[in-house]
Amino acid sequence: MNYFKEAVENVKDNVNASSLHKYMAQLREKKDPEEIVLLQKAMDMTTDGFREMIRELSPGMSEYQAQAIVEYHAKKGGSEYMGYPSICGGGANSCVLHYTYNRKKLDAKELLLVDMGAEYHGYTADITRTLPVDGKFSQEETMIYNLVLAAQNAGIDQCRKGKGFRDAHHAAYEVIGKGLVELGIIKEINEANKYFMHGTSHYLGLDVHDAGTFTALQSGVVMTVEPGIYIAEGSPCDRKWWGIGVRIEDDILVTESAPIIMTAALPRTIHELERLMAEDF
Numbered sequence: 001m002n003y004f005k006e007a008v009e010n011v012k013d014n015v016n017a018s019s020l021h022k023y024m025a026q027l028r029e030k031k032d033p034e035e036i037v038l039l040q041k042a043m044d045m046t047t048d049g050f051r052e053m054i055r056e057l058s059p060g061m062s063e064y065q066a067q068a069i070v071e072y073h074a075k076k077g078g079s080e081y082m083g084y085p086s087i088c089g090g091g092a093n094s095c096v097l098h099y100t101y102n103r104k105k106l107d108a109k110e111l112l113l114v115d116m117g118a119e120y121h122g123y124t125a126d127i128t129r130t131l132p133v134d135g136k137f138s139q140e141e142t143m144i145y146n147l148v149l150a151a152q153n154a155g156i157d158q159c160r161k162g163k164g165f166r167d168a169h170h171a172a173y174e175v176i177g178k179g180l181v182e183l184g185i186i187k188e189i190n191e192a193n194k195y196f197m198h199g200t201s202h203y204l205g206l207d208v209h210d211a212g213t214f215t216a217l218q219s220g221v222v223m224t225v226e227p228g229i230y231i232a233e234g235s236p237c238d239r240k241w242w243g244i245g246v247r248i249e250d251d252i253l254v255t256e257s258a259p260i261i262m263t264a265a266l267p268r269t270i271h272e273l274e275r276l277m278a279e280d281f
């Protein structure tokens, strides 16, 4: 459907907030090829920044210093701004959604959750990686990380033309629910929202949470898949899990066939991340 033509014809005599909202959501949901080029550039600048930050991360660094490395390399690559306030939380801060204070010094035995996106010509990336500050995931961190990764893969597999917008969330939630039951952290799958308390996806574009209709996916939609598990201190489970907060977030293009992970240049597996952290530079 030519949304632009329909929008112009229908709105011209009846311009109000709700008529415009409907058509702007349709227009912004499906990206033109030129928009996809700009988004890919924003994502590539961000993945370059993350790669440098991952290689340089070490105990004693502060959250804002890790943030600065991503931002420096993204801007060096051409990004004018960051697309949203950077989240860079170590240890207990990894469990705080939308943590942006970013002032803590990082200890060797904690995880660092970094959620950042470079903006380029108005279009923003949105990427999250979670890393062990000393370069090696502990046993408990490994179990939680691999569960989030499995949930993310299940979510990405739902980013297909004709699927419902929320299918990615349902798939990711199911994997996390079953996994948390198996680890003895919860008793029933429907308790998973204690530890996975946000949605899995949003549209991405001119805004980090871009406008859209939340109906069946079409080719040209760009969306995030970002499951997470956050086990704050004092949670009703074995204390060995406390303080582990993991989110993995990538940006996905829905196509006529398989989903494309536009941020695939940045490693996601434990093996790849540990190898990158061990690199000399």
Ligand code: GLY
Binding pocket: 084, 115, 116, 126, 202, 208, 226, 249
């Ligand atoms: N960075 C904001 C979000 O992931 O939705």
Ligand code: MN
Binding pocket: 126, 202, 224, 226, 249
């Ligand atoms: Mn996001």
Ligand code: MN
Binding pocket: 115, 116, 126, 127, 128, 249
């Ligand atoms: Mn994000």
